[in-house]
């Protein structure tokens with residue numbers, strides 16, 4: 001029995017069904033980097049095919065080739081400066097919104113965690129906040145707060161708030177009953193229980209929420225730009241402008257930059273989470289053990 | 292743990308100046324679900340006594356400890372604890388994963404408002420006592436199960452408890468680790484002479500550690516035997532292999548089989 005099992009295991013192990021086959025022996029970095037590069041090459045291939053084979057020259061602006069995008073969008077100093085300053089503004093909007101959303105979200109979650117009645121009073125509205133299309137509120141926000149920086153930040157806050165409330169609350173409530181018993185036995189006050197037990201226990205969930213919220217906040221900033229055209233242009237403003245002028249190289253470059261911002265923000269908050277709680281929790285896929 | 296979720300407590304745990312560290316007087320516990328977990332328990336643990344409780348699974352042993360610690364209230368009778376600090380060692384180490392070994396041990400000192408320097412100094416001494424010197428800055432996730440249990444023991448020792456409650460603390464450990472920790476706990480008891488109430492599934496562990504072993508019946512839990520263990524402290528590991536030891540475990544096992552309806556797991 002055990003012999004045949006071992007055999008079966010060996011056979012399974014030696015089949016290059018996954019992973020170790022093709023790139024075995026290559027350095028780790030190369031092994032990790034090659035598969036995404038292959039994907040990228042395939043995508044570029046399809047892209048160029050569409051541009052040069054499928055599209056007629058007069059319709060080529062629908063899908064300009066990558067090198068044209070780089071040339072017009074990134075290498076032209078005027079375009080580049082315009083886009084980078086817009087990107088900077090959007091980043092500021094997104095981060096200010098995220099900070100405000102974090103402060104509000106964590107506070108609301110802490111308050112909810114202190115009494116069932118408060119949770120029941122507030123949670124339905126937090127869910128409502130999540131379900132109403134924020135876009136539908138945007139004109140109203142513009143009415144009330146003008147069409148500049150403040151309004152853009154408010155859109156970010158509204159869009160990023162729910163994951164922060166929900167994840168923090170989940171974390172605060174995920175504490176073991178035995179840990180609560182320990183604190184009860186030693187006469188811990190409500191405040192000590194919150195600060196020494198619930199809040200640290202909630203940190204991994206809080207960072208999960210923060211990472212999601214950061215991505216949403218970037219979306220909020222870009223969407224807000226498209227509606228609030230006053231003041232300095234954000235990257236979303238430029239997207240709309242390039243679209244209306246059919247400047248497709250710049251449009252593609254701006255799309256690329258906003259995606260990059262989303263990726264950078266998502267990774268940065270993932271990294272921050274790993275730095276803060278990675279040594280003891282499984283945040284971000286780490287084992288929390290072998291460090 | 293809300294009192295309203297259970298039936299109205301007849302008598303709350305009271306503190307008195309009685310010499311006993313812990314006294315159960317006709318204590319019953321019925322849960323709101325209707326389960327009668329404990330029925331008319333009378334049990335006294337004096338300072339300097341180490342009492343183990345063995346009994347079939349589900350007979351109310353953990354309930355007994357929760358009552359003793361005040362985490363839960365009796366529905367009849369009285370639980371009286373002397374004027375002593377109570378420490379509770381749970382079945383699981385119950386450590387805070389974000390705190391270091393030192394931080395975990397210091398926690399109860401923080402909650403008891405010990406001055407910082409005193410609690411640091413005591414914690415370091417006790418960590419050394421349980422054999423974890425050099426691991427002060429590690430997190431629980433980096434320790435083995437046995438080491439985590441030592442941290443839990445150290446934490447319980449920090450406040451110099453007069454009454455020590457243990458709920459199967461070594462249940463999840465392998466036999467060798469378990470015996471070694473048993474040896475050390477018995478040494479600790481010998482040097483400090485607190486009052487101990489120790490829940491276990493192992494008759495041998497109960498006999499080795501205790502001055503008395505109490506046998507409980509299946510639910511509703513009642514005390515069906517109370518066996519004095521005559522061996523002197525400190526007890527050596529070899530005691531486990533003597534005929535006298537075998538005889539005592541035989542007595543306890545017989546009581547369990549007679550009344551515990553056999554399902555000792």
Ligand SMILES: Nc1ncnc2c1ncn2[C@@H]1O[C@H](COP(=O)(O)OP(=O)(O)OP(=O)(O)O)[C@@H](O)[C@H]1O
Nearest residue numbers: 322324326328347348349350351352353354355510
């Ligand atoms: N909070 C509760 N609500 C309702 N019933 C409970 C509760 N806690 C325990 N019980 C019941 O009381 C009885 C005794 O439980 P207890 O946990 O004290 O048993 P135990 O002797 O510690 O068992 P084990 O040896 O398996 O740990 C069980 O039948 C259990 O189902």
Ligand SMILES: [Mg+2]
Nearest residue numbers: 352353354458
């Ligand atoms: Mg139990």
